[in-house]
Structures are given as C-alpha cells and as structure tokens.
Amino acid sequence: MAEFICRLGTPSGEIVTRVVEATTQREAKSKLESEGFRVFTVSNSEKGLSAVLQTGSTSKKGRIKSGDFLLFNQQLSALLRAGIPVLQAINLLKQRSASSSLRNILDDVEEKIKSGTPLSEAFEAQGVFPKIYTASILAGERSGALDDVLSRYVHYLKRSVGIARKLRGALAYPAFLLFAAACMVAFLVLYIVPRMSNLFEGLSTSKGLPLPTVIVLTISTTLANNFWWVLPLLLILIIALVLWLRTTSGKLVLHNFLLRLPLVGTLIKQMTTAQLARSLSTLISGGITVPDSWEIASQAITNLELRRRSQSVQPMIREGRMFTESLEKANWLPELALDMIGIGENSGSLREMLDEVANFYDAESEVRLEQLTTLLEPIILVFMAIIVVTILMAIYLPIIQAISSGPFGSR
Numbered sequence: 117m118a119e120f121i122c123r124l125g126t127p128s129g130e131i132v133t134r135v136v137e138a139t140t141q142r143e144a145k146s147k148l149e150s151e152g153f154r155v156f157t158v159s160n161s162e163k164g165l166s167a168v169l170q171t172g173s174t175s176k177k178g179r180i181k182s183g184d185f186l187l188f189n190q191q192l193s194a195l196l197r198a199g200i201p202v203l204q205a206i207n208l209l210k211q212r213s214a215s216s217s218l219r220n221i222l223d224d225v226e227e228k229i230k231s232g233t234p235l236s237e238a239f240e241a242q243g244v245f246p247k248i249y250t251a252s253i254l255a256g257e258r259s260g261a262l263d264d265v266l267s268r269y270v271h272y273l274k275r276s277v278g279i280a281r282k283l284r285g286a287l288a289y290p291a292f293l294l295f296a297a298a299c300m301v302a303f304l305v306l307y308i309v310p311r312m313s314n315l316f317e318g319l320s321t322s323k324g325l326p327l328p329t330v331i332v333l334t335i336s337t338t339l340a341n342n343f344w345w346v347l348p349l350l351l352i353l354i355i356a357l358v359l360w361l362r363t364t365s366g367k368l369v370l371h372n373f374l375l376r377l378p379l380v381g382t383l384i385k386q387m388t389t390a391q392l393a394r395s396l397s398t399l400i401s402g403g404i405t406v407p408d409s410w411e412i413a414s415q416a417i418t419n420l421e422l423r424r425r426s427q428s429v430q431p432m433i434r435e436g437r438m439f440t441e442s443l444e445k446a447n448w449l450p451e452l453a454l455d456m457i458g459i460g461e462n463s464g465s466l467r468e469m470l471d472e473v474a475n476f477y478d479a480e481s482e483v484r485l486e487q488l489t490t491l492l493e494p495i496i497l498v499f500m501a502i503i504v505v506t507i508l509m510a511i512y513l514p515i516i517q518a519i520s521s522g523p524f525g526s527r
Contacts, residue, residue, distance in 0.1 A: 120144040121258075125154035125232055156232055180244060182277050184215040189273065193266035202262075203229050235262075248272075248395050251412045255402025265402045272398045276391065279478065286485050290492040297500035304507050306343065309336035316514050325514055332510035364420070372421045379491065383484045388422055389453050390477035397470035406466075407433045422448050439466070453477065 120136050122144060138144035141158045148155050188209060195205040206229065210222035221242050228238035236254035239245050252269045256262030309332060316325060316333060325333070339346060360366040375381040395413035400406065410430050417423040425446045432442035440458035443449055453473050460469025 121159045122148060122155060122157065124148060125156065154232070156234070180215060180218050180221070182273075182280070184213070184218055186270065186273050186277060188213065188218060189266055189270050193263050193270055196263040196266065202235055247412050247415050248399065251399060251404060251408075252402055255399065255404045258403055261402075265398075268398050268401055272394050275394060275474075275478065279387065279390075279481065282482065283485065286489045287492075290489060290496060293493065293496050294500075297496065297504075301500065301503055301507070304504070305332075305336045306340050309333060309507065309511065310340040312511060313337060326510070326517060328506060329510040329514050332507055368420045368424070371419045375419070375421055379484065379488050383481060383488060384419055385422070385448060385450065386477045386481045386484060388417055388419060389449055390474045390481060392417065393453070393457075393470045393477070394474035397467050397474065400467045400470070406439055422446075450477075 120138060120141060122136050136144045136148060138147060145155045145158050191209055191212075192205055195208065196202065200208075203226065206222055206226050210219055210226060213219050213222065221244065224242065225235075225238040228241060229235060233241075234254075234257060236250050236257055239253060240250040249269060252265050253262065256265035313333060316329060361370055374384060392413055395416055396406075396409050399409035399412060404412075407430060410433060414423065414426050414429070417426060425448050428445050429442045432445060433439060438458075439461050440454055443454055443457065456469055456473050456476075457466070460466040460472075463469075
C-alpha cells in the first residue's frame with residue numbers, strides 16, 4: 117500500500133494534515149470521507165513536499181521587511197501557544213501589524229483559511245515567503261505542534277537576521293572608506309591636475325616633463341575634456357554589468373569567482389554550512405524526512421555555484437545512500453562538518469548534531485568575517501594611498517625638476 121498526504125477539514129472546523137495508507141488516491145479519499153472528514157487534497161507522499169506545497173498565485177503584494185516578518189512569527193507562535201485558534205490569531209495580527217504589505221498578505225491568507233485552505237498552503241500561495249517557512253508550517257500541521265515548530269523557526273530567523281546585520285555592519289566601514297577615497301582621487305584627477313597643466317608647461321625643461329606627470333596629465337585632461345560623454349558611457353557599462361550579474365549565468369560567474377578569493381571563499385562556505393545545517397535541523401525537528409528537508413533547505417543556498425554542486429545529493433539520498441556519504445559528493449562542505457554530521461547520523465541524533473554544526477560555523481564565520489574586515493581596511497588604505505601619492509608625485513616632480521635645473525639649483 118502507498119502513503120498519501122491528505123489535507124482535511126475536521127467536523128469541528130479545524131484544518132489538519134494526515135498521512136493515510138491506501139492503494140489509490142480515490143480509496144484514501146473515500147476512507148477519510150467515511151470517517152467524517154472533508155478532503156481538500158490528496159497527494160502521493162513519494163513525490164515529497166513539492167507535491168504538497170504547490171505554489172499558487174505568485175503575484176507578490178509587496179516585500180516584507182525581515183524585522184516585521186520576525187515580529188509576526190514571534191506573535192503568532194505566542195498566540196498559538198496560548199490556545200488561540202489559527203484564524204483568530206491571523207485576524208488579530210492583521211489588525212495590529214504596522215506593515216501595510218503584511219496586512220494585505222494576511223488579509224488574503226485569512227480569506228483562504230475561511231474557504232478551507234490549510235495555513236501552509238495559504239502562505240505558499242502568496243509567493244513572498246521562503247520555502248523553508250511554508251514547509252515548517254506544514255510540518256507543524258502534520259505533527260499537531262505548530263506552535264513548537266514556529267518557535268524553532270523564530271530562533272532560526274533570529275540567527276539568520278543577526279548574521280546578516282553583522283555582515284552589513286562589518287562591511288559598512290570598508291565600503292565608506294572606499295567611497296571616500298574614490299571621491300578624493302576623482303577630485304584630484306578631474307579638477308586639480310587639469311588646472312595645473314599650464315603651470316606644468318611653464319615649468320617644462322629641456323628634459324621635458326617627468327614620465328609620471330605625462331601619464332597622470334594625459335589621463336586627467338582626457339577625462340576632464342570628455343567628461344560628458346565618458347560619464348554616460350561609464351553609467352551604461354555599470355548598468356549593463358549589474359543587469360548581467362542579475363542573470364543566472366552572471367550570478368554563477370560572480371559566485372564562482374568569489375569562492376576562489378582568499379578568506380572570502382572560506383567565509384562563504386562557512387556561512388552557507390551554518391545556514392544549511394540550521395535549515396535542515398528546523399525542518400527535521402518538524403517531522404519532515406531527510407530527503408524532503410534537503411530538497412527545501414538546498415533551495416536556500418544563495419551561492420549558485422555551491423547550489424550547483426549540491427544537486428547530486430538528493431538523488432543519492434533517494435537511492436538509499438547515507439546522508440553523510442551523499443554530502444561528501446557535493447565536494448564543498450568542510451570536513452569537520454561532515455564528520456560531525458556523520459556522528460549524528462550514526463548515533464541517531466542528527467537533528468541535535470546539525471544544531472551543533474550551525475552554532476559552530478556561526479562562530480567560525482564571525483571570526484573569519486572579523487579577519488576579513490580587519491584585512492580589508494589596510495588594503496584599501498594602502499591601495500588608495502599609492503594612487504594619491506602617484507598623483508602628488510606627478511604634480512610635484514616638475515616643480516622639483518625646474519628648481520633643480522634653475523640658477524639656484526645649478527650652483
């Protein structure tokens with residue numbers, strides 16, 4: 117007999133998800149209807165969660181800020197733990213939400229729930245929520261512990277938001293430093309040097325101007341004289357590059373390049389390992405199988421090159437291979453992470469060990485990020501100092517040469 121995942125309406129009006137054994141979908145539906153349930157959907161469990169969480173209308177009603185999304189889930193988890201029904205909790209949160217986008221989404225979710233749609237499917241139909249979120253809700257519906265699953269997801273979301281904020285904060289100062297230095301160089305090249313070209317001509321000796329002065333003067337005067345067509349050309353090139361980087365091929369090239377950079381590549385792998393382990397732990401704790409958990413969690417891998425390498429994992433898990441053995445074929449996870457996951461798999465404590473992996477590589481990522489930012493600042497300063505010193509040398513060398521070749525310097 118096969119297993120079918122069924123979405124049901126109980127006689128008391130609740131929406132639940134049950135796994136039923138039957139020969140066919142029609143037999144499973146008839147069996148449940150004879151027990152007094154109202155059957156909404158019947159899906160073959162062998163197809164995984166993708167068969168259950170069908171994306172409905174993907175028309176986005178506006179993006180939700182991470183802070184608003186985190187607050188909503190904290191409040192929803194608290195209301196459900198207090199025994200408030202799902203529909204009433206959604207209605208309360210819709211009225212109290214400060215985000216207009218979230219209010220519009222919750223209004224549609226409320227209408228879908230009233231028509232008999234399960235909570236996970238109602239959220240999935242919005243097209244704005246992460247797959248891991250809707251899958252976690254589905255796991256909570258299936259296990260009857262939606263509040264516990266939401267609490268774990270809130271913890272997961274807090275860690276993810278915290279890491280993202282640390283990353284932005286760590287890179288803010290180097291980015292500002294680079295911008296300020298670039299503005300200073302642009303001011304020297306486009307404004308100061310061209311206005312000193314007449315002075316350089318008056319100071320030129322029989323030897324001519326020094327080579328650094330000739331190079332800097334040629335570049336600056338060319339840019340200054342052709343500024344109004346060089347600037348649009350530069351903007352067009354930047355826009356074209358940005359648009360190309362938004363394509364799949366462009367992202368793949370960029371992500372592959374980032375993985376090859378010293379420190380940066382290791383940091384990306386560590387952060388991805390932590391995110392992947394925490395996603396898997398959250399899904400497995402909700403009762404979702406390892407293959408389905410990997411199918412959903414791997415979609416959250418932001419680096420396309422690492423996601424491409426991970427495509428071979430799920431087929432191997434479906435074939436019955438060990439989870440750790442399948443992960444080794446991806447050929448990017450750190451060896452220590454694989455060893456820890458292997459211990460958890462062999463001891464029957466995979467979820468707990470995935471939490472340990474996530475916590476360990478979160479800490480490692482923070483150390484590596486601090487090293488990267490500490491190294492970036494002097495690199496930017498030294499690089500820009502070389503450029504500025506080169507420009508200043510180009511300005512002062514003709515003056516020094518003129519003085520040394522004059523009447524006072526010839527004595």
